[in-house]
Amino acid sequence: MSNIRKVAELAGVSVATVSRTLKSPDIVSPATRDKVLQAVETAGYRPNRMAVQFRSRRSHNLAVLVPTIANTFFARVIAGIQQAAREQGYGVLLCNTLGREEEELQYAGMVAARQADGIIQLRAFNPFPEDAVEPGQALPMVNACEVLDDAPCPTVKIDNRAAARTLTEHLIALGHRRIAMIQGPRRSPLTRDRVAGYRDALEAAGIVPDDALLCPGDFTPRAGHEAVTTLLDRTVRPTAIFCESDEMAIGAISRLKQAGLSVPDDVSVAGFDDIAFARYSDPPLTTVAQPAEAFGRRAVDMLIDILEARGQGASHVVLPYELVIRDSTAAPRA
Amino acid sequence: MSNIRKVAELAGVSVATVSRTLKSPDIVSPATRDKVLQAVETAGYRPNRMAVQFRSRRSHNLAVLVPTIANTFFARVIAGIQQAAREQGYGVLLCNTLGREEEELQYAGMVAARQADGIIQLRAFNPFPEDAVEPGQALPMVNACEVLDDAPCPTVKIDNRAAARTLTEHLIALGHRRIAMIQGPRRSPLTRDRVAGYRDALEAAGIVPDDALLCPGDFTPRAGHEAVTTLLDRTVRPTAIFCESDEMAIGAISRLKQAGLSVPDDVSVAGFDDIAFARYSDPPLTTVAQPAEAFGRRAVDMLIDILEARGQGASHVVLPYELVIRDSTAAPRA
DNA sequence: TTGAAAGCGCTAACAT
DNA sequence: ATGTTAGCGCTTTCAA
Numbered sequence: 001m002s003n004i005r006k007v008a009e010l011a012g013v014s015v016a017t018v019s020r021t022l023k024s025p026d027i028v029s030p031a032t033r034d035k036v037l038q039a040v041e042t043a044g045y046r047p048n049r050m051a052v053q054f055r056s057r058r059s060h061n062l063a064v065l066v067p068t069i070a071n072t073f074f075a076r077v078i079a080g081i082q083q084a085a086r087e088q089g090y091g092v093l094l095c096n097t098l099g100r101e102e103e104e105l106q107y108a109g110m111v112a113a114r115q116a117d118g119i120i121q122l123r124a125f126n127p128f129p130e131d132a133v134e135p136g137q138a139l140p141m142v143n144a145c146e147v148l149d150d151a152p153c154p155t156v157k158i159d160n161r162a163a164a165r166t167l168t169e170h171l172i173a174l175g176h177r178r179i180a181m182i183q184g185p186r187r188s189p190l191t192r193d194r195v196a197g198y199r200d201a202l203e204a205a206g207i208v209p210d211d212a213l214l215c216p217g218d219f220t221p222r223a224g225h226e227a228v229t230t231l232l233d234r235t236v237r238p239t240a241i242f243c244e245s246d247e248m249a250i251g252a253i254s255r256l257k258q259a260g261l262s263v264p265d266d267v268s269v270a271g272f273d274d275i276a277f278a279r280y281s282d283p284p285l286t287t288v289a290q291p292a293e294a295f296g297r298r299a300v301d302m303l304i305d306i307l308e309a310r311g312q313g314a315s316h317v318v319l320p321y322e323l324v325i326r327d328s329t330a331a332p333r334a
Numbered sequence: 335m336s337n338i339r340k341v342a343e344l345a346g347v348s349v350a351t352v353s354r355t356l357k358s359p360d361i362v363s364p365a366t367r368d369k370v371l372q373a374v375e376t377a378g379y380r381p382n383r384m385a386v387q388f389r390s391r392r393s394h395n396l397a398v399l400v401p402t403i404a405n406t407f408f409a410r411v412i413a414g415i416q417q418a419a420r421e422q423g424y425g426v427l428l429c430n431t432l433g434r435e436e437e438e439l440q441y442a443g444m445v446a447a448r449q450a451d452g453i454i455q456l457r458a459f460n461p462f463p464e465d466a467v468e469p470g471q472a473l474p475m476v477n478a479c480e481v482l483d484d485a486p487c488p489t490v491k492i493d494n495r496a497a498a499r500t501l502t503e504h505l506i507a508l509g510h511r512r513i514a515m516i517q518g519p520r521r522s523p524l525t526r527d528r529v530a531g532y533r534d535a536l537e538a539a540g541i542v543p544d545d546a547l548l549c550p551g552d553f554t555p556r557a558g559h560e561a562v563t564t565l566l567d568r569t570v571r572p573t574a575i576f577c578e579s580d581e582m583a584i585g586a587i588s589r590l591k592q593a594g595l596s597v598p599d600d601v602s603v604a605g606f607d608d609i610a611f612a613r614y615s616d617p618p619l620t621t622v623a624q625p626a627e628a629f630g631r632r633a634v635d636m637l638i639d640i641l642e643a644r645g646q647g648a649s650h651v652v653l654p655y656e657l658v659i660r661d662s663t664a665a666p667r668a
Numbered sequence: 669t670t671g672a673a674a675g676c677g678c679t680a681a682c683a684t
Numbered sequence: 685a686t687g688t689t690a691g692c693g694c695t696t697t698c699a700a
Contacts, residue, residue, distance in 0.1 A: 001446075003692095003693055003694085004693060004694060005693080005694095013670075013671085014670065014671045014672075015671090015672095015693090015694080015695090016670070016671060016672080016673095016695080016696080017669085017670060017671075019694065019695060019696085020669095020670085020695095023695085027669080028669070028670080029669060029670090032669080032670080044465070046443065046446045046447050047447065047693085047694075048388075048447065048448045048692090048693055048694075049444075049447040049448055049449040050384065050387050050388040050391075050393060050448045050449070050692090050693085050694095051388055051448075051692070051693035051694045051695090052693080052694060052695080053384045053388075053694095054382075054384040054385055054387075054388040054676065054677075054678090054692090054693080054694075055675090055676055055693075055694045055695050055696090056676090056694080056695065056696095057384075057676075059383075059384060061427075064428075068413075069403070069409050069412055069413050069416070070406065070409045070410050070413050070610070071409075072404065072406055072409070075403050075404045075405075075406070075409045076404050078403055078428070078430075079402070079403050079404050079430055082403070082428055082429075082430045083430070091427050091444075091449065092427065092428045093395075093425050093426065093427060093428075094398075094412070094416055094426045094427075094428045095416075096412075096413055096416045096417070109380065110383075110425075112335075112380045113380050113381065113382065113383040114382045114383055114384045114385075115383040115384070115425065131378070220610075221610060221611060221614045225614065247610075247611075250611060250614050251614050253614075253616070254613075254614040254615075254616060254618075257616055276404070276554075276555060276581075277555060277581075277584060277611060279588075280555045280559065280584050280585050280587075280588040281588075282587070282588060282591055282616050284588075337676095337677055337678085338677065338678065339677080339678095347686075347687085348686065348687045348688075349677090349678075349679090349687090349688095350679080350680080350686070350687060350688080350689095351685085351686060351687075353678070353679060353680085354679095354685090354686085357679085361685075362685070362686080363685060363686090366685075366686080381677085381678080382676090382677055382678075384676090384677085384678095385676075385677035385678045385679090385692095386677080386678060386679080387678095388676090388677080388678075388692065388693075388694090389677075389678045389679050389680090389691090389692055390678080390679065390680095390692090391692075
């Protein structure tokens with residue numbers, strides 16, 4: 001493996017000149033530049049990134065803390081992150097945390113260890129110990145998708161409460177009054193906000209919320225499936241089910257069909273996220289489309305803004321969502 | 335940020351002793367060890383990974399080249415990679431290549447640039463230029479899932495031909511004779527092997543293959559959907575469709591239902607992969623289960639074997655698959 | 669515009 | 685068992 005010294009020799013210049021030629025070609029004379037580039041070519045020289053990073057105290061890596069990559073929504077967010085990072089010369093270190101705080105703390109340590117310059121956290125948890133970063137310095141973190149209420153860093157999200165309200169209003173407008181909700185994880189702000197939006201809509205329509213219609217879940221199809229099993233036992237069954245993720249909606253529909261019920265004729269089902277499968281579900285899913293890739297791209301931009309201290313930019317970004325009405329929701333049976 | 339020298343001072347030892355205490359605690363005296371660890375604690379010392387990596391010429395990063403992370407099958411493979419890498423002290427650099435060779439070449443350059451120690455390639459393409467690595471040295475790469483015929487490195491896969499044959503035999507045993515196939519990308523060895531297995535089964539049953547029943551695809555639900563549109567135009571329609579991925583199978587079923595056809599009563603549909611959604615599809619999908627996480631874990635183990643030169647281990651691993659029969663396949667209409 | 673030289677934080681060979 | 689010391693390959697003053 002050839003290094004900068006070999007190239008310098010070959011070109012008959014100093015190592016400093018080689019470094020400069022590669023980093024700021026415009027400050028060396030054209031003649032020198034040509035010589036150097038020629039030498040780089042013949043030597044097959046590639047700068048040693050470990051050395052560059054070490055010396056310049058920048059790893060140019062972003063650590064992404066994701067609860068689970070095996071979720072098509074997060075996968076899309078990560079795809080957005082990867083693309084944006086690459087475009088700006090950053091690498092992406094993947095950290096599949098399974099939502100465990102212990103893991104998240106460890107991964108956040110990558111910043112202290114200079115393995116990553118900053119992190120993108122896709123869950124509402126601050127993995128930095130209080131004393132982890134120099135006081136006065138901005139935390140090198142962006143919190144996206146599921147966001148802390150009092151995040152100590154920039155955030156990117158949609159207005160979950162409004163989105164949930166919009167979706168619930170759609171259901172109410174169709175004539176539903178017994179609307180169940182299959183929720184995300186108990187403590188998640190996502191769940192709290194969406195339940196709030198759901199309540200907003202019910203109250204505005206003069207419907208008394210019934211907690212018996214609230215089912216716990218965890219965003220997986222399996223959770224949707226199980227929650228419906230519970231709901232089918234209710235003496236008064238819901239006529240519509242609002243699922244906090246498309247994956248749960250798909251699980252829910254599967255269970256309803258097992259029970260011999262038709263969607264949407266017997267029960268309407270709505271999801272959240274608008275994953276690729278939503279339109280191929282039977283029936284195609286009514287859902288709230290989230291800008292998954294945009295979450296990722298935006299988070300990267302904001303994080304790099306912090307890292308390179310190029311203006312602090314907007315610190316709390318709210319991206320638009322969209323209600324997508326397909327065929328899984330309809331008026332209840334008369 | 336405190337460094338090793340500060341810790342050495344604090345503990346009243348040399349920097350070498352600090353380094354040793356952290357790397358091989360057993361070769362320093364207990365008394366010294368305590369002093370040092372104490373000092374590490376008070377100083378809040380974290381070794382600078384950039385420096386460690388630079389000096390020891392090991393990044394302890396693995397680059398993963400994945401055609402698209404927005405595919406639940408690959409997402410599972412990556413989850414397996416991440417877990418295994420973490421357990422062995424390696425980081426995972428995610429490289430979403432979209433299957434573009436240009437991108438893959440660039441990412442493979444990370445090894446030359448010492449940003450990654452090796453790569454896991456999930457597509458049948460060798461991204462290393464011939465002269466990229468010292469001759470005599472093993473290529474720091476493992477090729478998994480979709481594997482080159484003459485891979486210059488260890489590989490992990492299933493026997494795709496046998497798996498396709500098994501699945502096709504299942505369809506034939508049910509009584510199908512007009513079996514369509516929705517394929518993966520044209521040039522993929524995966525496609526070639528699975529088509530071969532499909533032909534094997536047909537021939538063994540004395541069925542003449544009909545190329546009009548072979549549809550191109552790309553593993554996405556959309557491709558499955560479109561392929562069925564084509565198939566429905568055939569004068570003699572197939573009674574069964576073998577899709578090379580569950581995602582395509584889901585798209586295919588969606589299109590069949592749109593056309594008013596019932597699965598499996600009118601047409602049987604089988605998939606490949608056994609993604610999480612397969613069992614929640616309507617009807618639940620008959621498919622070939624692939625050990626996705628195991629692919630990832632195994633690939634990591636094999637790559638680290640190369641990197642740390644700890645025995646070369648098996649170089650071409652074939653993992654088991656399993657035919658999972660659910661409800662999307664049945665005997666054809668009489 | 670270019671070169672000389674210091675040094676980033678750490679590891680490892682060598683010496684004690 | 686511990687210390688001394690020479691760099692790893694690069695960037696970046698500072699001087700010419």
